Amino acid sequence: MQPYELSLTAAADEIRERRLSPVELTDSVLQRVAQAEPHLHAYVTIVAEHARRAAREAAHDIAAGRYRGPLHGIPMGLKDLIDVAGTATSAGSRVRADHHAPADSTVAARLREAGAVLVGKTHTHEFAYGLTTPQTHNAWDRTRVAGGSSGGSAVAVASGMATFALGTDTGGSIRVPTALNGVVGLKPTYGLVPRHGVTSLSWSLDHVGPITRTVEDAGVVLNALAGHDPRDPASLATPVADYRPIAGTDLTGLRVGVPRTYYFDHIDPEIEAAVRRAIDRLQALGARLVDVETPMTRYIQATQWGLMVPEATAYHQGTLRTVPELYQDDVRILLEAGELMPAGDYLRAQRSRTLMRQEWARMLQEVDVIAAPTVPATAVEADRSTITWADGTVEDVSDAYVRLSSPANITGVPSLSLPVGHDAAGLPIGMQLLGRPLGESVLLRVGHAYEQTQPARDLAHAA
Amino acid sequence: MSAAELTASEAARWAALAGLPLPADRHASVAAVAHHIHAVVAVLRELDFGDTPPALAYRAGEEKYDAAV
Numbered sequence: 447m448q449p450y451e452l453s454l455t456a457a458a459d460e461i462r463e464r465r466l467s468p469v470e471l472t473d474s475v476l477q478r479v480a481q482a483e484p485h486l487h488a489y490v491t492i493v494a495e496h497a498r499r500a501a502r503e504a505a506h507d508i509a510a511g512r513y514r515g516p517l518h519g520i521p522m523g524l525k526d527l528i529d530v531a532g533t534a535t536s537a538g539s540r541v542r543a544d545h546h547a548p549a550d551s552t553v554a555a556r557l558r559e560a561g562a563v564l565v566g567k568t569h570t571h572e573f574a575y576g577l578t579t580p581q582t583h584n585a586w587d588r589t590r591v592a593g594g595s596s597g598g599s600a601v602a603v604a605s606g607m608a609t610f611a612l613g614t615d616t617g618g619s620i621r622v623p624t625a626l627n628g629v630v631g632l633k634p635t636y637g638l639v640p641r642h643g644v645t646s647l648s649w650s651l652d653h654v655g656p657i658t659r660t661v662e663d664a665g666v667v668l669n670a671l672a673g674h675d676p677r678d679p680a681s682l683a684t685p686v687a688d689y690r691p692i693a694g695t696d697l698t699g700l701r702v703g704v705p706r707t708y709y710f711d712h713i714d715p716e717i718e719a720a721v722r723r724a725i726d727r728l729q730a731l732g733a734r735l736v737d738v739e740t741p742m743t744r745y746i747q748a749t750q751w752g753l754m755v756p757e758a759t760a761y762h763q764g765t766l767r768t769v770p771e772l773y774q775d776d777v778r779i780l781l782e783a784g785e786l787m788p789a790g791d792y793l794r795a796q797r798s799r800t801l802m803r804q805e806w807a808r809m810l811q812e813v814d815v816i817a818a819p820t821v822p823a824t825a826v827e828a829d830r831s832t833i834t835w836a837d838g839t840v841e842d843v844s845d846a847y848v849r850l851s852s853p854a855n856i857t858g859v860p861s862l863s864l865p866v867g868h869d870a871a872g873l874p875i876g877m878q879l880l881g882r883p884l885g886e887s888v889l890l891r892v893g894h895a896y897e898q899t900q901p902a903r904d905l906a907h908a909a
Numbered sequence: 910m911s912a913a914e915l916t917a918s919e920a921a922r923w924a925a926l927a928g929l930p931l932p933a934d935r936h937a938s939v940a941a942v943a944h945h946i947h948a949v950v951a952v953l954r955e956l957d958f959g960d961t962p963p964a965l966a967y968r969a970g971e972e973k974y975d976a977a978v
Contacts, residue, residue, distance in 0.1 A: 783942040796963030
């Protein structure tokens with residue numbers, strides 16, 4: 447096994463025990479980047495010399511007894527919406543051609559402090575306003591979409607070009623690409639991870655979170671990210687917690703909600719079968735399955751759009767007027783059309799969100815977690831725009847990919863996506879675990895228990 | 910505004926009222942997308958909100974930890 451193939455936790459153990467140097471690990475990841483990046487296009491910028499220098503510093507500090515913890519010397523990718531001092535945050539857009547971030551975002555500063563080594567900035571769908579990331583290829587099949595908008599981060603982690611990465615998630619942009627590339631993605635509770643210095647798509651829906659190879663890794667990264675920052679008005683003053691899941695697979699007494707409605711409608715039968723097998727596995731570990739009714743399903747897409755469309759347009763108010771021709775066509779027209787939405791529609795969406803949060807809180811009193819598919823289809827061919835379901839219904843690819851993930855953005859509840867198998871074409875399938883606000887530890891415990899019962903996963907092999 | 914009858918020229922006028930003059934060659938396509946968005950969002954008008962406030966409330970002053978996010 448090469449160092450780039452190690453999970454974060456495994457690499458950190460090797461580094462802590464001085465069996466692996468951050469320099470060896472970073473060199474291995476950079477070699478993998480040199481091999482795979484020309485085929486996958488996960489990165490917009492690679493800072494190889496910076497990474498080697500940071501790795502040498504980490505090695506020096508660790509040798510001198512200044513070990514900072516499990517992220518020390520670990521190579522990472524950051525979605526190119528996340529400010530890193532002295533570099534451009536291109537947001538996947540020509541609008542940002544001359545951008546220069548004057549300071550680190552809160553999350554970049556916290557990871558720097560923890561000793562993580564930046565390999566590069568990863569591709570995003572332009573300004574995170576899309577579900578495919580057309581610049582990047584799927585890590586399992588290069589003819590298929592990476593998913594988005596954090597497509598570059600998911601592909602980098604899936605292919606061994608980063609040991610972990612960060613993404614952002616406004617309607618599913620961490621969970622969709624992680625499901626489509628067979629890695630783990632966590633959208634934390636709204637406000638748990640500060641967004642200061644992260645380009646916004648929609649303030650009331652945006653989240654930042656980890657993309658990793660294992661559930662345990664996601665908990666380790668979350669430890670470094672979580673915590674109050676008054677510069678993000680949504681930031682919660684939560685107590686310090688240790689999110690690294692405990693070992694052990696006993697789920698006795700845990701109530702797992704299985705949605706009767708919505709999450710298994712219009713879904714690929716292979717995905718349904720894989721997710722139900724994974725739910726059965728949770729039951730075999732001692733969990734009690736409880737049927738739940740997904741509330742207000744008729745209003746999910748309306749609420750998501752009613753919040754996101756006008757907020758995104760508001761963010762781009764200036765440049766939509768000065769340099770509209772620099773946007774990609776798909777993003778520009780959504781921003782322009784957003785100018786035509788009345789304030790009354792936006793307020794109805796905010797009031798609907800209040801009702802939906804109340805209904806979800808009621809549902810989450812009956813169960814400890816909810817288990818459901820992350821996306822209704824595996825990665826589609828890159829040129830495909832619609833999916834036709836068995837009953838003849840035709841659905842836009844982006845609408846399909848966001849359909850099962852957006853409820854967690856509207857309600858702010860945490861959602862963890864993890865791989866639960868592959869379809870007949872070899873494409874990954876994801877299951878999401880949803881929990882109560884600030885219930886990340888429960889999700890990570892359940893996901894880690896599931897993973898411990900499964901064979902270790904291989905890296906993606908499309909490059 | 911009723912997007913059900915939104916024409917290209919109406920889309921141009923509403924955009925201009927919002928301070929976004931649209932080039933003529935974009936009027937029809939923006940009208941079509943705005944109409945689609947409207948059709949999706951309009952379903953919220955079915956809801957009986959009663960006294961339900963929008964989820965926009967903020968805390969003045971020091972924020973306190975609140976598990977009921």
